[in-house]
Amino acid sequence: MAGKDIGIIGLGKMGKNIALQMLEKGYLVTAYNRSPGPLEEVASKGAGKAGSLKELAGKLKAPRTIWVMLTSGEVTVDMIMELSKHCGKGDTIIDGSNSFYKESVRLHDALAKKGIDYLDAGCSGGPSGALHGMCIMVGGEKETFDRNEKLFKDLSVKNGTFYAGKSGAGHFTKMVHNAIEYGMMQSISEGLDLIENSDYVDVDKAKLCGLWNNGSVIRSYLVELAARALEKDAHLSSIAPYVEDNGEGRWAVKEAIDHSVPFSIITDSLYERFESRSQKKFGKRMLAALRYEFGGHGIKKE
Numbered sequence: 001m002a003g004k005d006i007g008i009i010g011l012g013k014m015g016k017n018i019a020l021q022m023l024e025k026g027y028l029v030t031a032y033n034r035s036p037g038p039l040e041e042v043a044s045k046g047a048g049k050a051g052s053l054k055e056l057a058g059k060l061k062a063p064r065t066i067w068v069m070l071t072s073g074e075v076t077v078d079m080i081m082e083l084s085k086h087c088g089k090g091d092t093i094i095d096g097s098n099s100f101y102k103e104s105v106r107l108h109d110a111l112a113k114k115g116i117d118y119l120d121a122g123c124s125g126g127p128s129g130a131l132h133g134m135c136i137m138v139g140g141e142k143e144t145f146d147r148n149e150k151l152f153k154d155l156s157v158k159n160g161t162f163y164a165g166k167s168g169a170g171h172f173t174k175m176v177h178n179a180i181e182y183g184m185m186q187s188i189s190e191g192l193d194l195i196e197n198s199d200y201v202d203v204d205k206a207k208l209c210g211l212w213n214n215g216s217v218i219r220s221y222l223v224e225l226a227a228r229a230l231e232k233d234a235h236l237s238s239i240a241p242y243v244e245d246n247g248e249g250r251w252a253v254k255e256a257i258d259h260s261v262p263f264s265i266i267t268d269s270l271y272e273r274f275e276s277r278s279q280k281k282f283g284k285r286m287l288a289a290l291r292y293e294f295g296g297h298g299i300k301k302e
Contacts, residue, residue, distance in 0.1 A: 004028050006151070007056050007066040007078060011038035014123065015069030017130035018096070018155065019047060025154045032056045032229070050277045057086035065148060072099040072247065080107055082120075089115030091146060094151075096121045100251055101139075101172035108140065108167035117144040118165065120173020125161035137177070139170030145244040181254035184222055184247075186269035192226065194237065206230035256283040 004027045008019045016301035019042045022029045030048040031040040032055075042051050050056035058066060064087060070076045075098045086232040093116060103196060111118045129135065136152050138145055138161070145152075145163050152161040164173045180213065195203055209227035213219045229236065249270040256263035279298040291297040 005061045005065075006030070006067065007032070007050070007060050007064065008057070009033070009053075009066065009083065010067065010069040011035075011042060012032065012071075014096070014129045014130045016042060017127050018069060020045060021131055021133075023047060023153055025209065027151075027154075030056055049258075050075075050207045053083050054086050057083075062088060062091065064088075065094065065151070066091070067094045067095045067096055072097040073103075077103060077107065080290060081110070084111055084114055084116055087114075087116050090117070092117040092148060094119045094121050094148065095122050095134075095171075098122070098174060098178070098246065098248055099171050100247075101168040101170075101175060104139065111213075118167070119143065119144055119148065121169040121172045122177065124165075124174065124177055125157075132161060133206055135160045135162075137162050137164045137170045137173040139164050139168050139172070141167075143223040153278075157201045175248045175252050175255075178248035180264075181222070182249045182269040183265045184220070186272055188222055204234075206234065241276055243273040245270065245273045248265075249273075 006022060006023070006027050007030045008015060009032045011019060011031060015033075016038045023042070023046050028048075029042070029046070030050055031039055032050040032053060046061060050059055056066070060066070062108055062214060066083065066087070068080055068083070070079055074132055076095060076099055078096065079094055087093065091113060095107065095118065097200065098172055098205055099107075099120065101120070104118075108118040108120070117140070119138055121139075123130070123134050124136075125134040133299050134156050136156050139150060142163065149163075161256040162173075164170050192205055192209075195201070195205060195208075206227045209223050209230065213223045213227065233239070249266065253267050253270055255261075256267070288299045292299045
């Protein structure tokens, strides 16, 4: 980017904190958001406000750099294509969503026809990272990345910026990252479940996770988060056993099938999430019935 003039669209949990970090790093931020509350909040910290995409583009110096931080899918695609109507040759749009990488490639190609550069940036670190420093995987033309590398480094932790390769590589590697996260979360949850249902249920699991995060081979941010949750509620009794998924795990499993890559642990972790919210228990009833039929094993009546 030519200077520190930058636009941002989308001030949700991630976008708002990215905008605040940009301001802290000395960027001249102009923000657009459909709901006024977050817009007023970042404006109170020094950001400029735009009431429309046209106004946003008009307030930025050319060549413009605009960071889009919205929910993946149709919302992001529609916003970027609408934004492109107000951008010109040499402008750069950075897509920080968790979009499906093939969608990112299509956006890149559509914008290239207009002379607009596009980078797909997979951002990890959650709202805390967005405010204090993320880990960012970037895909797109190397020249475009080089021009914006300082921005990515300013928003990342030390050594937290990675140029992944051609268009789509940023969101592809972020998809794989999130798939690995599924498996790690499942493993941590199953291990702690065993303790919860053992003769050692009184073990302080929050302190145990703290210990594991102090030099053990499984130390990680996820173990730290497990400790944090258990400190609030030792038996997690206030949380329903219902786990959603945001799509990245499904995409990764499909990709693994397409490339004939064994993906058993991550696939199982995705299915466990389905199981947590399923009312379709016929399969479990069938298992019980089969055990009874072949061996007379006991069954429970509902």
